[in-house]
Amino acid sequence: MADVDPDTLLEWLQMGQGDERDMQLIALEQLCMLLLMSDNVDRCFETCPPRTFLPALCKIFLDESAPDNVLEVTARAITYYLDVSAECTRRIVGVDGAIKALCNRLVVVELNNRTSRDLAEQCVKVIRGAEPAGGVDILL
Template sequence: MGQGDERDMQLIALEQLCMLLLMSDNVDRCFETCPPRTFLPALCKIFLDESAPDNVLEVTARAITYYLDVSAECTRRIVGVDGAIKALCNRLVVVELNNRTSRDLAEQCVKVLELICTRESGAVFEAGGLNCVLSFIRDSGHLVLGSV
Protein backbone atom coordinates (compact mmCIF):
# COMPACT_ATOMS: atom_id res chain seq x y z
CA MET A 1 0.00 0.00 0.00
CA GLY A 2 1.26 3.47 -0.82
CA GLN A 3 1.33 6.73 1.05
CA GLY A 4 -1.11 9.60 1.50
CA ASP A 5 -4.76 8.92 0.84
CA GLU A 6 -4.30 5.14 0.84
CA ARG A 7 -2.75 5.26 4.32
CA ASP A 8 -5.57 7.51 5.51
CA MET A 9 -8.13 5.02 4.20
CA GLN A 10 -6.22 2.17 5.81
CA LEU A 11 -6.19 4.00 9.14
CA ILE A 12 -9.94 4.69 8.98
CA ALA A 13 -10.68 1.04 8.13
CA LEU A 14 -8.49 -0.15 11.02
CA GLU A 15 -10.21 2.23 13.44
CA GLN A 16 -13.60 0.93 12.29
CA LEU A 17 -12.42 -2.66 12.77
CA CYS A 18 -11.28 -1.81 16.30
CA MET A 19 -14.66 -0.28 17.10
CA LEU A 20 -16.50 -3.27 15.68
CA LEU A 21 -14.39 -5.72 17.70
CA LEU A 22 -14.59 -3.66 20.86
CA MET A 23 -18.34 -3.01 20.73
CA SER A 24 -19.46 -6.44 19.57
CA ASP A 25 -21.73 -8.22 22.03
CA ASN A 26 -21.65 -11.48 20.06
CA VAL A 27 -18.21 -12.89 19.29
CA ASP A 28 -19.52 -15.50 16.86
CA ARG A 29 -21.38 -12.90 14.79
CA CYS A 30 -18.37 -10.59 14.88
CA PHE A 31 -16.09 -13.41 13.72
CA GLU A 32 -18.50 -14.16 10.86
CA THR A 33 -18.19 -10.56 9.72
CA CYS A 34 -14.44 -10.23 10.42
CA PRO A 35 -13.07 -13.79 10.44
CA PRO A 36 -9.73 -14.14 12.24
CA ARG A 37 -8.47 -16.57 9.58
CA THR A 38 -8.67 -13.72 7.06
CA PHE A 39 -8.12 -10.60 9.14
CA LEU A 40 -5.26 -11.64 11.43
CA PRO A 41 -2.80 -12.57 8.64
CA ALA A 42 -3.65 -9.25 6.94
CA LEU A 43 -3.08 -7.34 10.19
CA CYS A 44 0.22 -9.13 10.73
CA LYS A 45 1.34 -8.23 7.21
CA ILE A 46 0.88 -4.57 8.07
CA PHE A 47 3.57 -5.05 10.71
CA LEU A 48 5.82 -6.59 8.08
CA ASP A 49 5.53 -3.41 5.99
CA GLU A 50 8.59 -1.41 7.00
CA SER A 51 7.09 1.77 5.54
CA ALA A 52 3.93 1.58 7.67
CA PRO A 53 3.71 4.67 9.92
CA ASP A 54 3.44 4.36 13.69
CA ASN A 55 -0.18 5.56 13.80
CA VAL A 56 -1.27 2.76 11.45
CA LEU A 57 0.79 0.20 13.36
CA GLU A 58 -0.65 1.31 16.71
CA VAL A 59 -4.23 0.81 15.53
CA THR A 60 -3.22 -2.49 13.93
CA ALA A 61 -1.72 -3.69 17.22
CA ARG A 62 -4.89 -2.59 19.00
CA ALA A 63 -7.04 -4.66 16.61
CA ILE A 64 -4.79 -7.68 17.15
CA THR A 65 -5.13 -7.18 20.91
CA TYR A 66 -8.93 -7.16 20.63
CA TYR A 67 -8.88 -10.41 18.65
CA LEU A 68 -6.58 -12.01 21.23
CA ASP A 69 -8.74 -10.78 24.10
CA VAL A 70 -11.79 -12.67 22.84
CA SER A 71 -10.25 -15.86 21.46
CA ALA A 72 -7.18 -17.88 22.40
CA GLU A 73 -7.38 -19.52 18.97
CA CYS A 74 -6.28 -16.25 17.38
CA THR A 75 -2.78 -16.75 18.78
CA ARG A 76 -2.09 -19.61 16.35
CA ARG A 77 -3.04 -17.45 13.40
CA ILE A 78 -0.56 -14.75 14.43
CA VAL A 79 2.23 -17.23 15.16
CA GLY A 80 1.55 -18.78 11.74
CA VAL A 81 2.49 -15.59 9.88
CA ASP A 82 6.21 -15.80 9.20
CA GLY A 83 8.06 -12.86 10.76
CA ALA A 84 5.04 -11.31 12.48
CA ILE A 85 6.22 -11.76 16.06
CA LYS A 86 9.73 -10.62 15.16
CA ALA A 87 8.23 -7.49 13.55
CA LEU A 88 6.27 -6.76 16.75
CA CYS A 89 9.44 -7.20 18.80
CA ASN A 90 11.45 -4.97 16.49
CA ARG A 91 9.03 -2.09 17.08
CA LEU A 92 10.11 -2.09 20.73
CA VAL A 93 13.71 -1.65 19.64
CA VAL A 94 13.03 1.44 17.50
CA VAL A 95 10.56 3.22 19.79
CA GLU A 96 10.91 7.02 19.89
CA LEU A 97 10.10 8.05 23.44
CA ASN A 98 9.63 11.70 22.56
CA ASN A 99 6.84 10.76 20.13
CA ARG A 100 3.46 9.96 21.73
CA THR A 101 2.27 7.75 18.86
CA SER A 102 5.50 5.74 18.98
CA ARG A 103 5.11 5.27 22.75
CA ASP A 104 1.47 4.19 22.28
CA LEU A 105 2.62 1.71 19.63
CA ALA A 106 5.22 0.28 22.01
CA GLU A 107 2.59 -0.15 24.73
CA GLN A 108 0.29 -1.98 22.32
CA CYS A 109 3.14 -4.21 21.15
CA VAL A 110 3.88 -5.15 24.77
CA LYS A 111 0.19 -6.01 25.28
CA VAL A 112 0.11 -8.18 22.16
CA LEU A 113 3.31 -9.97 23.15
CA GLU A 114 1.96 -10.52 26.67
CA LEU A 115 -1.21 -12.13 25.32
CA ILE A 116 0.76 -14.29 22.89
CA CYS A 117 3.14 -15.35 25.68
CA THR A 118 0.27 -16.72 27.75
CA ARG A 119 -0.45 -19.21 24.95
CA GLU A 120 2.63 -19.54 22.72
CA SER A 121 5.60 -18.35 24.77
CA GLY A 122 8.05 -20.40 22.71
CA ALA A 123 7.18 -18.46 19.56
CA VAL A 124 7.93 -15.15 21.28
CA PHE A 125 11.20 -16.51 22.68
CA GLU A 126 12.28 -17.85 19.27
CA ALA A 127 11.57 -14.45 17.69
CA GLY A 128 13.92 -12.75 20.17
CA GLY A 129 11.04 -11.34 22.15
CA LEU A 130 12.59 -11.87 25.56
CA ASN A 131 15.65 -9.79 24.72
CA CYS A 132 13.58 -7.09 23.00
CA VAL A 133 11.13 -6.75 25.88
CA LEU A 134 13.83 -6.78 28.57
CA SER A 135 15.86 -4.16 26.68
CA PHE A 136 12.74 -2.06 26.23
CA ILE A 137 11.90 -2.26 29.93
CA ARG A 138 15.48 -1.45 30.90
CA ASP A 139 15.80 1.50 28.54
CA SER A 140 12.35 3.05 28.57
CA GLY A 141 9.91 1.08 30.66
CA HIS A 142 9.71 3.75 33.33
CA LEU A 143 8.31 6.18 30.76
CA VAL A 144 5.65 4.05 29.10
CA LEU A 145 4.75 0.99 31.11
CA GLY A 146 2.62 2.70 33.73
CA SER A 147 -0.59 1.89 31.88
CA VAL A 148 0.36 -1.49 30.45
Protein backbone atom coordinates in the same frame (compact mmCIF):
# COMPACT_ATOMS: atom_id res chain seq x y z
CA MET B 1 -19.32 4.10 7.66
CA ALA B 2 -20.75 1.85 10.36
CA ASP B 3 -22.12 -0.49 7.71
CA VAL B 4 -18.95 -1.10 5.70
CA ASP B 5 -19.01 -4.68 4.54
CA PRO B 6 -16.18 -7.01 5.63
CA ASP B 7 -14.80 -7.43 2.09
CA THR B 8 -14.42 -3.67 1.70
CA LEU B 9 -12.89 -3.41 5.16
CA LEU B 10 -10.38 -6.13 4.29
CA GLU B 11 -9.57 -4.45 0.98
CA TRP B 12 -8.92 -1.15 2.75
CA LEU B 13 -6.71 -2.90 5.32
CA GLN B 14 -4.54 -4.18 2.49
CA MET B 15 -3.93 -0.69 1.10
CA GLY B 16 -0.78 0.98 2.21
CA GLN B 17 0.84 3.57 -0.03
CA GLY B 18 0.38 7.35 -0.04
CA ASP B 19 -3.25 8.44 0.17
CA GLU B 20 -4.27 4.81 0.57
CA ARG B 21 -2.84 4.98 4.10
CA ASP B 22 -5.81 7.16 5.03
CA MET B 23 -8.21 4.44 3.88
CA GLN B 24 -6.15 1.85 5.73
CA LEU B 25 -6.34 3.90 8.92
CA ILE B 26 -10.11 4.34 8.54
CA ALA B 27 -10.48 0.58 8.07
CA LEU B 28 -8.35 -0.11 11.13
CA GLU B 29 -10.35 2.27 13.30
CA GLN B 30 -13.61 0.78 12.01
CA LEU B 31 -12.38 -2.75 12.74
CA CYS B 32 -11.35 -1.73 16.26
CA MET B 33 -14.82 -0.32 16.89
CA LEU B 34 -16.50 -3.45 15.54
CA LEU B 35 -14.37 -5.68 17.76
CA LEU B 36 -14.64 -3.48 20.83
CA MET B 37 -18.40 -2.93 20.62
CA SER B 38 -19.36 -6.47 19.65
CA ASP B 39 -21.58 -8.17 22.18
CA ASN B 40 -21.60 -11.47 20.31
CA VAL B 41 -18.26 -13.15 19.63
CA ASP B 42 -19.66 -15.60 17.11
CA ARG B 43 -21.33 -12.87 15.06
CA CYS B 44 -18.19 -10.74 15.26
CA PHE B 45 -16.04 -13.62 14.03
CA GLU B 46 -18.51 -14.36 11.24
CA THR B 47 -18.34 -10.74 10.11
CA CYS B 48 -14.57 -10.27 10.52
CA PRO B 49 -13.10 -13.78 10.70
CA PRO B 50 -9.70 -14.01 12.39
CA ARG B 51 -8.47 -16.44 9.71
CA THR B 52 -8.80 -13.62 7.16
CA PHE B 53 -8.29 -10.43 9.15
CA LEU B 54 -5.39 -11.38 11.44
CA PRO B 55 -2.99 -12.24 8.60
CA ALA B 56 -3.90 -8.93 6.93
CA LEU B 57 -3.23 -7.08 10.19
CA CYS B 58 0.08 -8.88 10.73
CA LYS B 59 1.19 -8.02 7.19
CA ILE B 60 0.83 -4.33 8.02
CA PHE B 61 3.62 -4.86 10.57
CA LEU B 62 5.78 -6.40 7.86
CA ASP B 63 5.58 -3.11 5.92
CA GLU B 64 8.65 -1.20 7.07
CA SER B 65 7.23 2.07 5.74
CA ALA B 66 4.06 1.86 7.82
CA PRO B 67 3.87 4.88 10.15
CA ASP B 68 3.55 4.53 13.92
CA ASN B 69 -0.04 5.79 14.01
CA VAL B 70 -1.15 3.05 11.60
CA LEU B 71 0.84 0.40 13.45
CA GLU B 72 -0.56 1.45 16.82
CA VAL B 73 -4.15 1.00 15.64
CA THR B 74 -3.14 -2.26 13.93
CA ALA B 75 -1.66 -3.61 17.15
CA ARG B 76 -4.76 -2.49 19.04
CA ALA B 77 -7.00 -4.41 16.61
CA ILE B 78 -4.83 -7.51 17.08
CA THR B 79 -5.08 -7.22 20.87
CA TYR B 80 -8.86 -6.93 20.59
CA TYR B 81 -8.91 -10.20 18.68
CA LEU B 82 -6.70 -11.76 21.36
CA ASP B 83 -8.97 -10.42 24.10
CA VAL B 84 -11.97 -12.06 22.45
CA SER B 85 -10.35 -15.44 21.80
CA ALA B 86 -7.03 -16.99 22.79
CA GLU B 87 -7.37 -19.18 19.69
CA CYS B 88 -6.30 -16.15 17.65
CA THR B 89 -2.72 -16.51 18.86
CA ARG B 90 -1.90 -19.26 16.39
CA ARG B 91 -3.04 -17.08 13.49
CA ILE B 92 -0.59 -14.36 14.53
CA VAL B 93 2.29 -16.76 15.08
CA GLY B 94 1.43 -18.38 11.74
CA VAL B 95 2.31 -15.24 9.79
CA ASP B 96 6.00 -15.56 9.00
CA GLY B 97 7.96 -12.67 10.50
CA ALA B 98 5.04 -11.04 12.35
CA ILE B 99 6.35 -11.52 15.90
CA LYS B 100 9.83 -10.45 14.86
CA ALA B 101 8.38 -7.33 13.19
CA LEU B 102 6.54 -6.48 16.41
CA CYS B 103 9.78 -6.86 18.37
CA ASN B 104 11.67 -4.74 15.85
CA ARG B 105 9.22 -1.90 16.49
CA LEU B 106 10.12 -2.08 20.18
CA VAL B 107 13.77 -1.53 19.32
CA VAL B 108 13.08 1.79 17.59
CA VAL B 109 10.52 3.18 20.05
CA GLU B 110 10.80 6.91 20.74
CA LEU B 111 9.92 7.36 24.39
CA ASN B 112 9.37 11.10 23.98
CA ASN B 113 6.71 10.48 21.30
CA ARG B 114 3.26 9.51 22.60
CA THR B 115 2.21 7.56 19.49
CA SER B 116 5.48 5.64 19.51
CA ARG B 117 5.05 4.84 23.21
CA ASP B 118 1.45 3.73 22.65
CA LEU B 119 2.64 1.54 19.77
CA ALA B 120 5.27 -0.05 22.03
CA GLU B 121 2.65 -0.81 24.68
CA GLN B 122 0.37 -2.44 22.13
CA CYS B 123 3.27 -4.46 20.68
CA VAL B 124 4.09 -5.80 24.14
CA LYS B 125 0.44 -6.79 24.63
CA VAL B 126 0.39 -8.66 21.33
CA ILE B 127 3.69 -10.43 22.03
CA ARG B 128 2.51 -11.44 25.50
CA GLY B 129 -0.81 -12.56 24.05
CA ALA B 130 0.96 -14.68 21.44
CA GLU B 131 3.06 -16.46 24.06
CA PRO B 132 0.68 -19.45 24.49
CA ALA B 133 1.08 -20.27 20.79
CA GLY B 134 4.87 -20.10 20.96
CA GLY B 135 5.23 -16.47 19.97
CA VAL B 136 8.37 -15.87 22.00
CA ASP B 137 9.85 -19.25 21.04
CA ILE B 138 9.93 -18.04 17.43
CA LEU B 139 12.50 -15.44 18.45
CA LEU B 140 14.80 -17.86 20.22
